[in-house]
Amino acid sequence: MSTLHSExxxxxxxxxxxxxxxxxxxxxxxTKRDTMARGLPEWExxxxxxSAIKRHTVTHLDEYLDQFATNAEKNGVIVHWAAxxxxxxxxxxxxxxxxxxxxxxxxxxxxxxxxxMNPYLxxxxxxxxETDLGERIIQLKGQKPSHIVMPAIHLNHxxxxxxxxxxxxxxxxxxxxxxxxxxxARLSLRNExxxxxxxxxGANFGIAATGDIVVCTNEGNADMSxxxxxxxIAAIGLEKVIPDYECLAVFQRMLCRAxxxxxxxxxxxxxxxxxxxxxxxxxxxxxxGRSDWVGNPDHWEVLKCIRCGSCMNTCxxxxxxxxxxxxxxIPGPVGINLGMLRNPREHSGNVSACTLCLSCQSxxxxxxxxxxxxxxWRQELxxxxxxxxxxxxxxxxxxxxxxxxGLYRTATAVSPLLNILPHGLVHSGVNPWAExxxxxxxxxxxxxxxxxxLEKE
Amino acid sequence: xxxxxxxxxxxxxxVRERFDRPVLDDIQAITYPDPLAQFVRMSQTVGGRxxxxxxxxxxxxxxxxxxAKEIASxxxxxxxxxxxxxxxxxxxxxxxxxxxxxxxxxGVAENGCIWIxxxxxxxxxxxxxxxxxxxxxKDRIVNNMHEAYRQVEFHDYGYGTFISGxxxxxxxxxxxxxxxxxxxxxxxxxx
Ligand code: SF4
Numbered sequence: 001m002s003t004l005h006s007e008x009x010x011x012x013x014x015x016x017x018x019x020x021x022x023x024x025x026x027x028x029x030x031t032k033r034d035t036m037a038r039g040l041p042e043w044e045x046x047x048x049x050x051s052a053i054k055r056h057t058v059t060h061l062d063e064y065l066d067q068f069a070t071n072a073e074k075n076g077v078i079v080h081w082a083a084x085x086x087x088x089x090x091x092x093x094x095x096x097x098x099x100x101x102x103x104x105x106x107x108x109x110x111x112x113x114x115x116x117m118n119p120y121l122x123x124x125x126x127x128x129x130e131t132d133l134g135e136r137i138i139q140l141k142g143q144k145p146s147h148i149v150m151p152a153i154h155l156n157h158x159x160x161x162x163x164x165x166x167x168x169x170x171x172x173x174x175x176x177x178x179x180x181x182x183x184x185a186r187l188s189l190r191n192e193x194x195x196x197x198x199x200x201x202g203a204n205f206g207i208a209a210t211g212d213i214v215v216c217t218n219e220g221n222a223d224m225s226x227x228x229x230x231x232x233i234a235a236i237g238l239e240k241v242i243p244d245y246e247c248l249a250v251f252q253r254m255l256c257r258a259x260x261x262x263x264x265x266x267x268x269x270x271x272x273x274x275x276x277x278x279x280x281x282x283x284x285x286x287x288x289g290r291s292d293w294v295g296n297p298d299h300w301e302v303l304k305c306i307r308c309g310s311c312m313n314t315c316x317x318x319x320x321x322x323x324x325x326x327x328x329x330i331p332g333p334v335g336i337n338l339g340m341l342r343n344p345r346e347h348s349g350n351v352s353a354c355t356l357c358l359s360c361q362s363x364x365x366x367x368x369x370x371x372x373x374x375x376x377w378r379q380e381l382x383x384x385x386x387x388x389x390x391x392x393x394x395x396x397x398x399x400x401x402x403x404x405x406g407l408y409r410t411a412t413a414v415s416p417l418l419n420i421l422p423h424g425l426v427h428s429g430v431n432p433w434a435e436x437x438x439x440x441x442x443x444x445x446x447x448x449x450x451x452x453x454l455e456k457e
Numbered sequence: 458x459x460x461x462x463x464x465x466x467x468x469x470x471x472v473r474e475r476f477d478r479p480v481l482d483d484i485q486a487i488t489y490p491d492p493l494a495q496f497v498r499m500s501q502t503v504g505g506r507x508x509x510x511x512x513x514x515x516x517x518x519x520x521x522x523x524x525a526k527e528i529a530s531x532x533x534x535x536x537x538x539x540x541x542x543x544x545x546x547x548x549x550x551x552x553x554x555x556x557x558x559x560x561x562x563x564g565v566a567e568n569g570c571i572w573i574x575x576x577x578x579x580x581x582x583x584x585x586x587x588x589x590x591x592x593x594x595k596d597r598i599v600n601n602m603h604e605a606y607r608q609v610e611f612h613d614y615g616y617g618t619f620i621s622g623x624x625x626x627x628x629x630x631x632x633x634x635x636x637x638x639x640x641x642x643x644x645x646x647x648x
Contacts, residue, residue, distance in 0.1 A: 042487060081460040083463060133629070150628065178630055218625050219638045220638050220639025221637070223639060262503070263621075264569070267639075269617075269618040275580070297473065
């Protein structure tokens with residue numbers, strides 16, 4: 001009766017020390033976010049504005065995309081459009097092939113994860129080197145990110161130390177000090193930056209008024225990736241385009257404060273033109289479902305997301321189950337919703353990974369009603385044919401009972417009998433609400449009879 | 458139809474209610490009684506160092522980095538430079554730079570950001586150098602990013618970046634380490 005998520009969460013919780021550390025780590029990031037938010041008296045006003053800008057932009061994308069592409073082209077940038085993941089991958093490969101690229105360095109991009117670009121290119125003989133330290137670690141480990149901002153959060157320093165020894169990145173055996181390991185990764189990546197033929201970045205924002213793409217990093221890896229090679233390819237989802245700098249200021253101020261609790265990322269880089277006269281800059285605008293999702297009356301607002309990660313950091317279920325418990329590659333509250341937009345049959349198991357505490361929507365910088373949307377998805381499960389069969393049968397029985405006063409009275413009159421039923425029977429697995437916690441004790445006398453007695457007195 | 462038209466047509470067929478652009482000039486953004494003092498505080502918070510210019514700038518850099526051998530800059534006043542990002546053969550030739558010296562346009566008090574439009578042929582100097590020195594006019598500090606984005610200007614090179622402190626990462630076990638892929642230290646010299 002358990003969902004895939006709850007089964008995986010169970011496995012995650014086996015390692016008690018680690019799961020406790022995971023929970024505490026993300027809670028401390030959430031606390032840092034609170035400190036940042038409280039440091040700005042205008043924080044809630046910014047959230048209102050950020051939400052309103054995104055509502056406006058996401059519902060005027062045709063105009064802004066056209067403006068963005070026109071301005072980028074005026075700057076000499078070559079703009080491509082990709083309807084889906086396959087077209088995106090083909091486009092990237094086409095550009096790389098034309099330039100005879102064998103190795104490409106790349107800064108973090110969730111869009112390339114979404115399109116599964118790395119395996120596609122590697123199968124065609126192109127080496128792709130991730131340059132965000134966290135992404136590099138999981139690439140070497142052959143894993144996927146477990147958080148959108150902190151992709152290697154599921155590994156500790158010993159895991160990374162051993163990995164670096166195995167891959168020949170560090171040479172002092174047993175030295176697993178994060179400062180040392182970071183330094184060794186720096187040396188190894190420096191070599192990659194200097195020998196790559198192309199650099200790829202994602203984009204946090206595309207600016208319609210100027211044609212810039214804006215990339216925010218702490219490591220400077222997007223800038224390093226594009227400083228030496230003569231070819232820069234930027235991958236950007238349609239919804240990342242915003243009108244102008246006046247709007248950008250709002251998001252720049254919020255992205256990092258909300259996501260990691262820093263006042264800003266170290267680098268907020270604007271790429272407007274190719275690096276040199278003999279260099280090329282390409283932008284690939286990717287749809288891959290977005291132009292459909294905008295038509296979903298209940299769920300289109302998920303397109304407002306700026307991928308800050310703060311809904312994951314605060315989520316009690318994410319904190320205690322980890323990114324790998326979710327079936328979609330983006331975990332946490334926003335991942336549940338994006339997964340359902342992508343493929344509800346495949347990802348419906350995730351909608352149970354929510355307590356409806358709504359902490360996510362109280363921190364989301366663009367005010368997406370993430371928890372409410374999860375609730376709505378649950379109501380839609382039946383129509384999607386994805387409802388949990390056991391819970392559905394019990395719910396049907398309950399609605400029958402609560403819908404008829406006679407049945408309800410009989411049920412409450414006999415409910416104390418449950419108290420004396422053997423534990424094993426109540427927790428037999430037929431009753432999903434008794435999993436992982438004790439059942440309530442039913443009162444001897446139901447409330448409506450107590451109330452009647454009181455009235456008589 | 459082109460791919461662009463296909464995608465835009467699909468979007469237009471699906472988009473429902475269209476929302477208006479909100480008014481943004483009523484944002485009550487934070488300001489500081491002493492923006493420079495706040496800028497200095499924030500620069501230190503993000504791991505940077507701030508010093509006041511005194512005497513000859515070359516002597517100051519020597520004093521700050523006594524071990525430095527390779528110094529890269531295209532600024533005319535940096536006479537101790539051993540490399541020039543305008544004339545190096547390629548960006549790769551800037552690898553191994555101990556100190557890069559560049560000029561910033563203005564600083565932002567709320568987060569220690571400094572606007573650096575590309576003014577050199579190889580922007581690599583801003584990232585590849587082990588230590589970065591940014592010369593910043595101290596009378597050019599704005600309060601917040603709203604004010605900052607009203608002043609952002611580019612040169613002919615189509616690149617510009619806000620830098621706030623040294624390159625950093627916490628990707629290994631959430632331990633903060635300065636010096637991920639770009640400059641390991643940032644020193645702001647107020648001029
Ligand atoms: S949904 Fe909101 S909180 Fe979650 S990642 Fe997106 S912007 Fe951040």
